[in-house]
Amino acid sequence: MIDKVELVLGLLAAVTCIALLGRKLPIPYPILLVLGGLLLSLIPGLPPVRVRPEIVFLVFLPPMLYPAALFMPWRDFHANLRPISLLAIGLVLFTTLLVGLIAHRLIPDLPLAAGFVLGAIVSPPDAIAAIAITERLRVPRRIVTVLEGESLVNDATALVAYRFALAATLTGSVALGSLAARFVLVALGGILIGLIVGFLTTWIQRKIDDPPIEISLSLVTPFAAYLPAEQLGLSGVLAVVTTGLYHGWRLPEITSSSTRLQAGPVWEMIEFLLNGFIFILIGLQLPEVLSALSGYSTTELIWYGGGISLAVILIRIIWVFPASYLPRLLSEKLRQRDPYPSWQHVAIVAWTGLRGMVSLAAALAIPLSGANHAPFPGRELILFLTFSVILATLVVQGLTLPMLIRWLGVKDDGSIEREECLARLKANEAALARLEEIAKSEPGKDGVLERLREEYRDRIRQLETADVGDGERRGGLFSNEYDRLAHEALRVERATLLRLRNERVINDETLRRIQHDIDLAEARLSRPRSH
Numbered sequence: 001m002i003d004k005v006e007l008v009l010g011l012l013a014a015v016t017c018i019a020l021l022g023r024k025l026p027i028p029y030p031i032l033l034v035l036g037g038l039l040l041s042l043i044p045g046l047p048p049v050r051v052r053p054e055i056v057f058l059v060f061l062p063p064m065l066y067p068a069a070l071f072m073p074w075r076d077f078h079a080n081l082r083p084i085s086l087l088a089i090g091l092v093l094f095t096t097l098l099v100g101l102i103a104h105r106l107i108p109d110l111p112l113a114a115g116f117v118l119g120a121i122v123s124p125p126d127a128i129a130a131i132a133i134t135e136r137l138r139v140p141r142r143i144v145t146v147l148e149g150e151s152l153v154n155d156a157t158a159l160v161a162y163r164f165a166l167a168a169t170l171t172g173s174v175a176l177g178s179l180a181a182r183f184v185l186v187a188l189g190g191i192l193i194g195l196i197v198g199f200l201t202t203w204i205q206r207k208i209d210d211p212p213i214e215i216s217l218s219l220v221t222p223f224a225a226y227l228p229a230e231q232l233g234l235s236g237v238l239a240v241v242t243t244g245l246y247h248g249w250r251l252p253e254i255t256s257s258s259t260r261l262q263a264g265p266v267w268e269m270i271e272f273l274l275n276g277f278i279f280i281l282i283g284l285q286l287p288e289v290l291s292a293l294s295g296y297s298t299t300e301l302i303w304y305g306g307g308i309s310l311a312v313i314l315i316r317i318i319w320v321f322p323a324s325y326l327p328r329l330l331s332e333k334l335r336q337r338d339p340y341p342s343w344q345h346v347a348i349v350a351w352t353g354l355r356g357m358v359s360l361a362a363a364l365a366i367p368l369s370g371a372n373h374a375p376f377p378g379r380e381l382i383l384f385l386t387f388s389v390i391l392a393t394l395v396v397q398g399l400t401l402p403m404l405i406r407w408l409g410v411k412d413d414g415s416i417e418r419e420e421c422l423a424r425l426k427a428n429e430a431a432l433a434r435l436e437e438i439a440k441s442e443p444g445k446d447g448v449l450e451r452l453r454e455e456y457r458d459r460i461r462q463l464e465t466a467d468v469g470d471g472e473r474r475g476g477l478f479s480n481e482y483d484r485l486a487h488e489a490l491r492v493e494r495a496t497l498l499r500l501r502n503e504r505v506i507n508d509e510t511l512r513r514i515q516h517d518i519d520l521a522e523a524r525l526s527r528p529r530s531h
Contacts, residue, residue, distance in 0.1 A: 007049065014040060015276030030279045030356070031398045034391065037283020049284040053365035056278070058226070060357060061155075062240050064274050066222035067267045069152055069244025070251075076145040077245070082338075083146050086323045087349075088153035095123040095315050096161045102311045103385070107304055110378045113169040118382045120162035121363050122312050122389045124154040126356030138412035139405060143348055155358050156237040160186050162362050169377065170367070190235030194242025197225040201243070202250050211259040215266055221247070278357045282390055285360070289387050292380035304381070305388030312389050313353060313397065320350035344408040354398055355390045363387075425463040432456040483525050490522050 018036040022029035040046065077084070099119030104112045160183055201221050208214050222240045229239035255263075293301060324346045328335045363386035366379050432453060439449045462482070494515065501511045 033279035037280040056361035062222035062226040084149035087150040092123040092157040116165040124158035190238030193229040194239040198243040198246030309392035316353040
């Protein structure tokens with residue numbers, strides 16, 4: 001027990017240090033974490049770190065999928081459902097098929113069914129590192145939406161294909177006639193479970209007005225969707241995603257401001273820690289993977305790993321360009337509704353195929369033997385190839401993606417900033433109109449009302465003159481100069497409070513109360529871009 005506690009504390013320290021280093025380097029922290037895990041694995045005397053696949057699927061997958069779905073803009077997700085489906089379903093199945101065939105031809109002693117297992121394992125990209133890169137470089141919102149939407153759905157497709165490929169390998173055959181029907185049943189069943197859990201938890205949350213209890217319920221929710229679906233043989237991934245999308249639409253109506261302000265940092269910390277643990281664990285698996293491959297020469301392993309990794313990268317490129325242009329070429333209605341995207345945007349989506357957590361967990365979950373107790377064919381080699389694909393895509397594609405984005409000259413189109421500015425303007429105009437109505441019906445409150453009205457008039461003036469067309473500013477409420485001066489004023493307020501506390505004029509409770517108000521005021525300003 002002590003060893004496990006020490007391991008968790010050690011991983012936490014490693015994640016913190018590497019993430020801190022990532023703020024100083026122009027490298028996304030997921031890539032640094034994988035490389036850091038690799039370096040840690042080379043330390044002499046370090047005990048082997050074994051990751052149980054059921055732990056990864058249960059402990060990591062639901063709480064990482066749920067907030068991603070929760071904060072996915074439903075309007076944008078629905079508007080881009082066609083390209084998301086082509087990537088999350090079509091490309092995953094296409095990758096499974098081609099990688100299986102290539103692996104079978106490239107590696108003589110790997111059966112075709114086992115090749116399809118490998119194809120299903122490496123088929124779903126992990127968008128965590130990709131989003132970290134694209135958010136830093138501020139690419140157009142539609143690219144981010146497509147990548148995030150793909151990552152929400154593709155895991156379900158890959159894991160269903162993985163189950164069928166495993167069955168074919170273990171039994172020697174699979175009923176192809178029932179494959180499509182079973183796929184639809186698993187997917188629709190998972191969606192139904194997600195809707196039921198989403199409705200029930202929303203109904204419960206509507207009855208509660210207690211932030212700690214509501215946050216605790218939100219932490220339980222992804223597991224409440226995942227576990228029943230998996231127990232019934234349905235898609236737990238789609239159940240969690242459906243619940244998250246449902247909550248993302250409903251929760252702004254039924255949660256209080258206190259709950260939202262407190263829940264955000266809680267989920268942000270959980271996401272950071274889970275992402276950090278899983279990526280550093282990927283790097284730590286290298287000794288375990290290599291120790292089981294003594295029967296292969298170094299040249300063979302490099303050839304196999306490099307060949308499969310290159311195939312995975314090229315298959316995505318081969319799929320994405322035709323999938324982006326061919327439907328529009330064949331459908332005039334689609335061209336009118338959704339014109340041809342620029343090839344630069346398509347190239348970014350095609351190159352953003354980084355693999356990660358789900359691929360590692362699926363590879364580790366391959367059984368040691370089948371029903372007849374025969375060893376699973378090529379299990380250790382599949383583990384190595386999966387690790388090679390994860391490492392190659394994270395490092396090669398992850399490190400070159402920023403250069404590709406800059407070389408293509410792709411920049412944020414400013415759509416989010418324009419929408420935000422418009423929404424703020426309409427909300428403030430509506431509030432000012434309501435204050436004008438109150439002034440007419442309650443004339444005795446002119447002093448208070450005038451202060452409020454002047455504040456809203458000032459906000460409206462700021463919004464009407466805001467220049468957010470280039471997408472270089474976030475939070476279109478204040479100008480850059482206003483931000484600078486406001487931050488300076490708040491800094492002086494904080495320094496004064498600390499001086500009064502240190503001089504024993506006020507106590508710590510008074511300090512915290514006023515500091516909380518200052519923190520909220522600062523949160524309303526345009527925050528600096530995160531890294």
